[in-house]
Amino acid sequence: MELSSIINALSLRVVSGKDNLSNAVTGGYVGDLLSDVMGNGKSGDLWITRQVHQNIVAVASLKDLAGIVLVNNCEPAEDTIQKGVKEGIPIMISEMPGFDVAGKVYNLIKKDHHE
Amino acid sequence: MRGESSEQVLNGQKIFEELFIIEGGNFNKAGEVASRIKVILKNMGIPDELVRRAALVAYESEINIVSYAKQGYMKLTVNPDLIMIESIDEGEGIVDIELAMQEGYSTANDRIREMGFGAGMGLCNIKNYSDYFDLRSKIGKGTYLKMIIESQQKNPKTE
Numbered sequence: 087m088e089l090s091s092i093i094n095a096l097s098l099r100v101v102s103g104k105d106n107l108s109n110a111v112t113g114g115y116v117g118d119l120l121s122d123v124m125g126n127g128k129s130g131d132l133w134i135t136r137q138v139h140q141n142i143v144a145v146a147s148l149k150d151l152a153g154i155v156l157v158n159n160c161e162p163a164e165d166t167i168q169k170g171v172k173e174g175i176p177i178m179i180s181e182m183p184g185f186d187v188a189g190k191v192y193n194l195i196k197k198d199h200h201e
Numbered sequence: 202m203r204g205e206s207s208e209q210v211l212n213g214q215k216i217f218e219e220l221f222i223i224e225g226g227n228f229n230k231a232g233e234v235a236s237r238i239k240v241i242l243k244n245m246g247i248p249d250e251l252v253r254r255a256a257l258v259a260y261e262s263e264i265n266i267v268s269y270a271k272q273g274y275m276k277l278t279v280n281p282d283l284i285m286i287e288s289i290d291e292g293e294g295i296v297d298i299e300l301a302m303q304e305g306y307s308t309a310n311d312r313i314r315e316m317g318f319g320a321g322m323g324l325c326n327i328k329n330y331s332d333y334f335d336l337r338s339k340i341g342k343g344t345y346l347k348m349i350i351e352s353q354q355k356n357p358k359t360e
């Protein structure tokens with residue numbers, strides 16, 4: 087499913103990667119430990135995290151993730167946004183906690199697969 | 202960050218080599234060498250799956266150099282059969298390699314953990330995503346890591 091549909095459905099605030107909101111989201115991964123995401127995330131995953139350090143951009147870019155959703159209204163560091171813009175990685179912010187974001191994204195993707 | 206790159210033909214095989222320098226302790230640049238390697242491999246037309254695996258092993262060893270060493274080098278070698286990434290650093294070295302290889306074992310300090318590192322999974326990732334790897338270390342001197350990803354997969358590894 088297209089990232090932009092998830093952004094609309096969850097009212098996410100986009101802070102970088104605005105040219106890549108048509109990225110296909112094929113799954114999701116939740117985690118704050120970078121090497122956990124490196125090892126277990128898959129390309130096309132939407133990464134749900136509260137990790138705001140700029141290193142998240144490199145992880146998303148190297149793994150070809152669809153984008154990063156920061157939960158609980160976590161503000162990314164300024165250099166994280168800059169890096170996200172430079173690398174074209176969509177970083178989005180949600181007011182909801184990770185559990186709610188994951189549940190909603192899961193249902194949207196599942197529904198999309200059935201249609 | 203970039204060293205020199207070279208392309209040569211040996212026994213009719215085209216071989217590409219490039220050397221990168223990695224600065225210990227600089228987390229703002231951490232990941233740049235892995236990103237460069239990914240771009241180089243992608244431009245060579247290597248399949249995405251192999252490129253991603255090479256990028257992952259390069260990233261984990263780059264982060265370990267930034268975390269635990271003063272300075273290090275990474276060398277990328279590509280020939281038609283394989284992608285080889287070697288890293289060598291001047292750092293604290295690994296006291297017990299078997300222990301370091303265990304998932305969850307980490308000596309990362311608070312500063313490193315705050316950035317999301319220190320799960321103790323990096324070396325496991327390298328092992329899982331490479332077809333061959335060799336780790337050697339001398340306490341107080343440094344660490345050498347050789348990682349190979351084969352182009353023709355005998356035992357296809359999934360992502």
Ligand SMILES: Nc1ncnc2c1ncn2[C@@H]1O[C@H](COP(=O)(O)OP(=O)(O)OP(=O)(O)O)[C@@H](O)[C@H]1O
Pocket residue numbers: 121122261265266268269270290292293294295301302306307308309317318319320321322323324325343344
């Ligand atoms: N290049 C190195 N020099 C010195 N020690 C190292 C080096 N690489 C790894 N180690 C040691 O091995 C341990 C395990 O490394 P590993 O990469 O698996 O996990 P980590 O770096 O602690 O955390 P993670 O990689 O999950 O963020 C490290 O905590 C460190 O003690």
Ligand SMILES: [Mg+2]
Pocket residue numbers: 121261264265319322323324
């Ligand atoms: Mg590590």
